[in-house]
Amino acid sequence: MSKTIIISNRLPVQLEIDKNDVIATPSVGGLATGMKSVHRDSNGLWIGWSGLVSEELTPELEEKVEKELNKNQCASVNLSQEEVNGFYFGFSNKTIWPLFHYFMEYAEFELADWEIYKTVNRKFAAVVVSNIEEGDTIWIHDYQLLVLAKYIRELRPDVSIGFFLHIPFPSYEVFRTLPWREEILEGMLGADVLGFHTYEYERHFLSSVQRILGYNIDFNTILLEDRTVKADSFPMGIDYDKFATAAKENNALRGKEKSDVQLEIDKHLSKNGETSLVLSIDRLDYTKGIPSRLLAFEYFLDKYPEFKGKVRLVMLAVPSRSNVPQYQLLKNEVDQLVGRINGKFSDIGWTPIWYFYRSLPFENLIDLYTSCEVALLTPLRDGMNLVAKEYIACREDKTGVLILSEMTGASQEMSETLLINPNNYEEVADTLKQALEMPKEEQIERNTALQKRLKRYNVERWAKDFMETLEETTKDNEQQQIKKLNADRRQRLMNDYKNSKSRILFFDYDGTLAPFEKLPESAYPKPELFDLLDKIHADPKTELVLITGRDKFTFNKWFGHKDYKLITEHGAWFKDGKKEWEMLEALTNDWFEVIIPVLERFTDRTPGSLIEEKAFSVAWHFRNTDPDLGQRRANQLKSTLQDLIANNNLEILEGDKVIEIKVSGVNKGRSACKMLLGKKHDFIFSIGDDWTDEFMFKELPENTYTVKVGLKKTIAKYYIDGTTQVRELVKDFANS
Numbered sequence: 001m002s003k004t005i006i007i008s009n010r011l012p013v014q015l016e017i018d019k020n021d022v023i024a025t026p027s028v029g030g031l032a033t034g035m036k037s038v039h040r041d042s043n044g045l046w047i048g049w050s051g052l053v054s055e056e057l058t059p060e061l062e063e064k065v066e067k068e069l070n071k072n073q074c075a076s077v078n079l080s081q082e083e084v085n086g087f088y089f090g091f092s093n094k095t096i097w098p099l100f101h102y103f104m105e106y107a108e109f110e111l112a113d114w115e116i117y118k119t120v121n122r123k124f125a126a127v128v129v130s131n132i133e134e135g136d137t138i139w140i141h142d143y144q145l146l147v148l149a150k151y152i153r154e155l156r157p158d159v160s161i162g163f164f165l166h167i168p169f170p171s172y173e174v175f176r177t178l179p180w181r182e183e184i185l186e187g188m189l190g191a192d193v194l195g196f197h198t199y200e201y202e203r204h205f206l207s208s209v210q211r212i213l214g215y216n217i218d219f220n221t222i223l224l225e226d227r228t229v230k231a232d233s234f235p236m237g238i239d240y241d242k243f244a245t246a247a248k249e250n251n252a253l254r255g256k257e258k259s260d261v262q263l264e265i266d267k268h269l270s271k272n273g274e275t276s277l278v279l280s281i282d283r284l285d286y287t288k289g290i291p292s293r294l295l296a297f298e299y300f301l302d303k304y305p306e307f308k309g310k311v312r313l314v315m316l317a318v319p320s321r322s323n324v325p326q327y328q329l330l331k332n333e334v335d336q337l338v339g340r341i342n343g344k345f346s347d348i349g350w351t352p353i354w355y356f357y358r359s360l361p362f363e364n365l366i367d368l369y370t371s372c373e374v375a376l377l378t379p380l381r382d383g384m385n386l387v388a389k390e391y392i393a394c395r396e397d398k399t400g401v402l403i404l405s406e407m408t409g410a411s412q413e414m415s416e417t418l419l420i421n422p423n424n425y426e427e428v429a430d431t432l433k434q435a436l437e438m439p440k441e442e443q444i445e446r447n448t449a450l451q452k453r454l455k456r457y458n459v460e461r462w463a464k465d466f467m468e469t470l471e472e473t474t475k476d477n478e479q480q481q482i483k484k485l486n487a488d489r490r491q492r493l494m495n496d497y498k499n500s501k502s503r504i505l506f507f508d509y510d511g512t513l514a515p516f517e518k519l520p521e522s523a524y525p526k527p528e529l530f531d532l533l534d535k536i537h538a539d540p541k542t543e544l545v546l547i548t549g550r551d552k553f554t555f556n557k558w559f560g561h562k563d564y565k566l567i568t569e570h571g572a573w574f575k576d577g578k579k580e581w582e583m584l585e586a587l588t589n590d591w592f593e594v595i596i597p598v599l600e601r602f603t604d605r606t607p608g609s610l611i612e613e614k615a616f617s618v619a620w621h622f623r624n625t626d627p628d629l630g631q632r633r634a635n636q637l638k639s640t641l642q643d644l645i646a647n648n649n650l651e652i653l654e655g656d657k658v659i660e661i662k663v664s665g666v667n668k669g670r671s672a673c674k675m676l677l678g679k680k681h682d683f684i685f686s687i688g689d690d691w692t693d694e695f696m697f698k699e700l701p702e703n704t705y706t707v708k709v710g711l712k713k714t715i716a717k718y719y720i721d722g723t724t725q726v727r728e729l730v731k732d733f734a735n736s
Helices: 030-034 036-041 059-071 081-100 111-131 148-155 181-188 199-213 240-252 260-271 290-303 325-345 362-371 386-393 425-436 440-456 459-481 487-499 527-538 552-559 592-605 627-647 668-674 691-699 723-735
Strands: 004-010 013-017 022-026 045-049 074-076 137-141 160-164 193-196 216-218 221-223 228-233 276-283 311-318 353-357 374-377 401-405 418-420 503-507 542-547 565-568 573-576 610-613 617-621 650-655 658-663 683-688 705-709 718-720
Touching: 004 036, 004 111, 013 059, 022 059, 045 111, 059 074, 074 111, 081 111, 111 148, 137 148, 137 459, 148 160, 148 181, 160 459, 181 199, 193 199, 193 459, 199 216, 199 228, 199 627, 228 459, 240 362, 240 386, 240 440, 260 362, 276 290, 276 362, 276 386, 276 425, 290 311, 290 325, 290 425, 311 325, 325 353, 362 386, 374 386, 374 425, 386 401, 386 440, 401 425, 401 440, 418 425, 487 683, 487 723, 527 542, 527 723, 542 668, 552 565, 552 573, 565 668, 592 610, 592 617, 592 627, 627 650, 627 658, 650 691, 668 691, 683 691, 691 705, 718 723
Parallel strands: 004 045, 004 137, 045 074, 137 160, 160 193, 193 228, 276 311, 276 374, 311 353, 374 401, 401 418, 503 542, 503 683, 542 565, 683 705, 705 718
Antiparallel strands: 013 022, 216 221, 221 228, 565 573, 610 617, 617 658, 650 658
C-alpha cells in the first residue's frame, strides 16, 4: 500500500533519555498537529532528526530510539553535534532565518555551514530513499530542507514530491544577496509542488526563479526542460475544533476546577473590575517585534493617560534559541524595557505589564485566550502566525478584539481584525484605544465572520488541498510524459530513419541546435555542431535544412561556407548550398520607417532590450530585461503596433523573449513545404522550440516526425527536454 512520507527537521515526538531509557512524548507544535491526519490516515511515515545527537547514543540506546520511533510511525536521521551546529544552528538559523525574515544585518554567510547544510540534506535524502516504495508520495517541510527535493529526485526521479515553506520567502532584491541562491532555487525545484502561506511569498519565489535561473513561467507554473513545477499559496489553518472545544470547557469550569493561572486572573479581575487585559504571546525572537511592541504600549499610556490603571499587558515570551548571542541580547533588551516601563507607570494597585519568560501548557494558553479582551500581535515579519487564529477560535461568545501586524501571513485572510504597521507607534496606540472601546456588537460581527472562515479552512483542509494539488500536478506531469521522445520512440524514429531512402530534416537553430545567449550574436555554432551536421549532410539520402528566424547576413556568416540548405527570416530567404541567396517571397521593407521608431521608443524605456533589423523583418528582444518589465513592455508594444501592422499588411510573431514584426503570410511552415515540392521523401523530421515553429509542425505532412524542444503547448507529436538532448539526437542522425 502506498504511503505519504512526511519530512521535517524535527519529528512529531520528543525523545528524552532517562536513566538509559528512551521516553517519547507527542509534540504540540502547529506542524505536528497539522500533519497528524495525513500521518495517521495515509499509512504515513515521518522522517526527521530525533533531537538526540549521535555522541550521546550507545548501540543499546539507538535500538531503543528506533523501537520507540517505529511505534509512532517515525524514522530518524542521525546527526552528530557538529552537523547540528552547522546545519541547524548555523546555516538554517544564522543564514536562512534572518535573511528570509528581512533581517539582513543578522545573516551570516559561512561556507562551512553551507557545506554541512548540504551534507545533512543528503543524509535526509538517503533515509527517505531507503524507505520509499512504489506509489509513495513525499511531503517536505520548511527552510531546514530547502535542497532536499533535488537530492531525492536525483536518486528517485519517478517519485511525487511536495515542499511547503512555513516562513516568508523574501523579495528578489533580498534573496539575491544569498551567495548560494542558484543552488537553493534548484533544490526547491526538485519538488513537483511548492507551497507558501501567501500569494506574496509565492510571487517573490517565482520572481527569483525567473530572474536568477531564467526559467519561463506560465501563471504559477515553472517550465523546466523535462517537467513542470507548480507554486501555489495554501494559508495554513489550525485545529479549530480543538481550540473551540477547549475554550468552551474552560469557560464551564467553576471554583477549584480552574487552573492556578485562571484563578490568579480571576482574582485580579475581581479586585480591579475595570481593568482590561491585553494579551501578547510570541517566541522570544527578533522577528516578533517584542521591543517595538513594548515601546508602542508605552507610547499608548503616554498618549492616553486615562487608561492608566485600567489596562494591563499580559506578555508571554516563550524561550527560543537562548544559547544564540542575538537572542540573549534580545532577552536583556526586553527585560530592561519591561522593568523601565513598569517603573515609570506602576502604582500601588497596578502594574502595566505582566511579563512571563516561559512556555505554558495548553490549558494555560486557553486561560489566557479566553480571559484577555484584546490580543496584540505585532511581529515585524511572520510567515503565518497561528496564535492569531487560536485566539479567535477560543472566543466562545465571539467577543474580543485582535490587533494584528500586517507583516504576518495571517493578515492576508483576517481582514476583519484591526491591522496595523508594527513600526508605527502612533497607529498601534490609536488602534489599541479603538480595540478597548469597541462596542460588543461590532466585536461579535467581526469575529463571527472570522470564526466561520477559520472553522471552514482548518488545518486538515490545508493539508488536503496541498495533497490534492500535488496529486493533480503529478498526473499532469505523467500525462506530459506520454508525448516525450523516450528511448522506445527514439529507437523507432531512428529505425525509420535508417530504413528510409529519401530523408529531409528541418532543424531550427536558437533554442534547438544551440542554447539561447544573452546577446543574439553570441550564439555562434561550435565546431562540434559543424562536425555533426557535416556527417548528416554527407549522406546522399539525407537533405539537411536549417530553418531560422535569424537574419540572412548572420546565417551566411556562420553557415554560408557549408553546402546545407538555409532558410532565414522565417522563410523570406533561401540558400541552396554554395548557390546565391534567393527570395522565397516578394517582400519589401519600406514599412521599417513606420515601425522602427516605435521600437526605439520602447528600447529607450526598457533597459536591456535591443532591436535586431533583418532584411524584411525587425525583432525587439527583451531577454536581458527585468522579466516583469520586459513582459509588460512587450504587451504594451503589441497593443501599440496593432493599428500600424493592420495598415501595412504585417503580423506579429511572439518568440522566446522576442517580438518580431514581419510581412503577413511569411512563415516557416510555408517555406518548409516549398522544400518538399516535386520530391518524394519517405522520412520527414522537424524540430523547433518556440511559437514560430508551430507553423512548420502544422503545415508539414501528417507522417512527419514533429518534435518540440521543452515542455510547452504544442501541436508537435513529441517533445524533447532541451538543447543537450537535441544534440544527442543529432549525434544519432550523424552516426547512423
